[in-house]
Amino acid sequence: MHTPIDWEPIRVTFWLTLRLAGITTLLLLLTGIPLAGWLAISRFRLKPAIEALISLPIVLPPSVVGFYLLLAFSPTSAFGNWLLQTFDIQLVFSFNGLVIASLLYSLPFMVHPIQAGLENLPVSWREAAYTLGQSPVKTVWKVLLPNCKPAILTGVVLSFAHTIGEFGLVLMIGGNLPGQTRVASIAIYDEVEQLHFETAHAYAGLLLGLSFAILVLVYSINKRVTI
Structure with a gap:
């Protein structure tokens, strides 16, 4: 028997997903650009170790990263207990915890x-900028970054898309709380597990359409930039 799709939970879940991806991408843009600029011009001896640390989420399973973040954020840990006692902040099973976890996991993207x-x-x-008296920081911001628009756009899109599609990490940190931590990727799994394939199709179709629209936009903008 066909069961009508309830669109209200889908709307709430997608709004939460987009909000998580948007906030994460914005924070990554603010922190990633200075970090990438420093890595691009730095000759620091430990630079390879820092690059390896940033790249860990690419090679580690999301559940591994999520597990260690869960231990760190837990109120029973020193850090988690300090946050709870000092600022009344609990990161486990909360939207704020999802943002911080997504920020760390999507940083390399x-x-x-x-x-x-x-x-x-x-x-x-x-070298010309240095000759003209520009500092390394001003050289990055005023000379190099304005000529890296396609790379910046790629970073924004990859971070946004990666956050939208993440499953294991958000499940470990946020669980599956409707309206609080239940994002679209978790909702699809949940609906399939309950054999609600029509609702799962709705979630999956919306994600597919959104991903396709983002890619079309990126290719269109990059084509205009390179012309």
């Missing part, structure tokens, strides 16, 4: 494209 874009620019541009 923002940093790597921008860093690669900066490193691929002609070295002469940087």
Whole structure:
């Protein structure tokens, strides 16, 4: 028997998903650009170790990262208990916890494209800026970054899309609380587990359409930038 789809929970879940992805991407943009700029021009001896640390989420299973973040954020841990006692903040099974976890897990998807874009620019541009008295920071912000728009856009899209599609990490940290931590990827799994395939199709179709629209927009903008 066909069961009508209840669109209200879907609307709430998608709004929560988009809000999580939007806030995470904005924070990653604010933190990722300075970090990528520093990595692109730095000759720090421990730079490879820092790059490896940033890249860990790419090679580690999301459940591994989620497990250790769960231990760190738990009120029974020193850090989690300090947050709870000092600021009355609980990160486990909360939207704020999802944001912080997504920020850490999606960091390489923002940093790597921008860093690669900066490193691929002609070295002469940087040397000319230094000759004119520009500091390394001003060189990155005023000379290099304006010529890395496609790389920045790629980082934004990858971070946004990766946050939308993440499953294991958000399940470990946020669980499945409707209206609070239940994002679209968790909702699809939940609906399939309950054999509600019509609702699962609705979630999956919306994610598919959104992903396709984002990619079309990115390719269109990149084509205009490179012309």
